[in-house]
Amino acid sequence: MSLTSTSRSPRAPRAPPGDPPNTSAVVKLNVGGEFFTTTVSTLRKIPGSRLAAMFCTLAKASTDEDEEGRFFIDRPGTYFGPILDYLRSGQMPKQHIPEVYREAQFFEITPLVKLLEDTPQIFGEQVARKQFLLRVPSYSENLELMVRLARAEAVAARYSNVLVCAVRTEEDAAHCAESLRVLEANKRLVVKFGPWKAAPVIRDLLDSVQMDIEAQGYQVAYDYCSKKTFQPKTGAHEYFYTFRFTWW
CATH class of the missing domain: 3.30.710.10 (Potassium Channel Kv1.1; Chain A)
Incomplete structure (x- = not known):
């Protein structure tokens, strides 16, 4: 970082440029x-x-x-x-x-x-939340994907929705596998988070996603995905959420 200033008025004589400045100056x-x-x-x-x-x-x-x-x-x-x-x-x-x-x-x-x-603000963010998110595979990339999908659907619309699948464990992921195949067959794009090895639960992950997207200036909220999105026997709708972006 360089310092600049613009004085052109006469000033008192200075020490040679290489000398340390008077500390009391x-x-x-x-x-x-x-x-x-x-x-x-x-x-x-x-x-x-x-x-x-x-x-x-x-x-x-x-x-x-x-x-x-x-x-x-x-x-x-x-x-x-x-x-x-x-x-x-x-x-x-x-x-x-x-x-x-x-x-x-x-x-x-x-x-x-x-x-x-x-301090609580920095400790909570740097040590707790960010360390958790580092254990969520592709977290930053998934945020970028969500924003791209939302913006793609925003033409001439007030809202756009992004479908998210959040699974904390490998067992959760197994429960969602069939639903993901069905959605893919129906050409529904899904952003999948997890599984992860850390204490925070799915709701904590979703809150972090909302916080980080809002920090980019977007207005977004999430809720459980409608059961109508799935075939009756898939039984995994509780792992799917809709993030709604509001544009105006």
Whole structure:
């Protein structure tokens, strides 16, 4: 990450470009359009971080200054404030935890990253949910397939439906085999999830699918598939669900 600024007004003489900046020097920042004032020592609080590296020498931190002497960092300013508060006083952020976590990773503020990983929001997502989804075969690919199928059916329609089969165990998969053959023979496309070796149940998997599709900006809900979709004796309709995408 390079720093840029645009000052052309006369300024006090500077140390040679390769010299470390005075750690007590006041620094004005423009981070994504939001302004901050701090000191070099605060920015260099975590040795080895990317943020410290930005201000390790004046050669890196003093190019293209504007009239206010601000250095530009092309990152979201909303989430830089909590990082600055942590560097100043060790204060943990209380809002926008996932976003601040992402920025702490970018700036390589390792102590803050580790603290945030212990919060319920990050622990639950990174350690619990994502570790579960890594054990679901082809999870990401199936999400992409669902979106493609839904978009293909969206022409001149308010809704589009995607049929999903979710099986937790090999035994569940065996129960669904005949139904899948029937649907394939009738040219019905089905997105199949599982089986997987982890504690979460089918409802947990379906909730995750809904969460991750909604995170892409889609409006979607799911419910049990209608029994009419199956032949009377297949007996596996409880493993099939319809995901409905709403377009307008």
